[in-house]
Amino acid sequence: MKILITGSNGLLGQKLVQLITTIGKHELIATARGENRLPADESYKYLSLDITNEKEVMQTIEKECPDVIINTAAMTNVDQCETEKENCWKLNVDAVKYLINASEKINAFLLHVSTDFIFDGEGGPYKEEDTPNPVSYYGESKLAAEKLLLESHIDWAIARTVLVYGIAHDMSRSN
Known part of the structure; x- marks a missing residue:
């Protein structure tokens, strides 16, 4: 199976690259x-990819033709999302739309990483069917991306993380 990971420079992306290459059964493209x-x-291929660039996304996905795309890329700093709303929306919503379109074109499965920030924190633990109620722009953007997937015609899954933390290689900030 050929797998393409977006956001491979982030903590989750790095850990997935390490895990998948350790398994060794899949062709991996980290972006x-x-x-x-x-x-x-040598166990994986790295490509620089700006997923906020629709043309670049389509060209890369069509050229590499992965079976599965795992989207770990996102603006996750909640405070930064509040002050840089346009950039947040581009990365957390528009980029997902581009990945959906590219996935549809090549019939790839898209696994999208979301967050429990789509909920208000008043209840929990949350189930898939619980009503979202984001209280931050970050949560709103991640919910909007989930809705794009729900409305799409591709094969997809959403993994909602609660808190991602750990040690990553060469990170600009720690989690």
């Missing part, structure tokens, strides 16, 4: 903006 932050390794 993120800029240079690869993980040590170079």
Whole structure:
């Protein structure tokens, strides 16, 4: 199986690259903006990809033709999302739309990483069917991306994280 990961320079993306290459059964393409932050390794291919660029997304996905796309890319700093709403929307919503369109074109499965921030925190633990009620722009953007998937005609799954933390290689901030 051929797997493409977006956001491979982030904590979750890095850990997925390490896990999938350890398993060794899949062809892996790791993508993120800029240079690869993980040590170079022959077990996967790295491509610089700006998923907020619709044309670049379509060209890369069509060229690589993965069976599965795992979208770990996102603006996750809640405070930054409040002050940089346009950039937040581009990365957390528009980019997902571009990935959906590219997935549809090549019939790829899209696994999208979302968050429990689509809920208000008043209840929980939450179930898939619980009514979302985001209280931050970050939560609103992630909910909007989920709605795009729900309305799409592709095969997809959403994984909602609660808090992602750990040690990553060459990160600009720690989690």
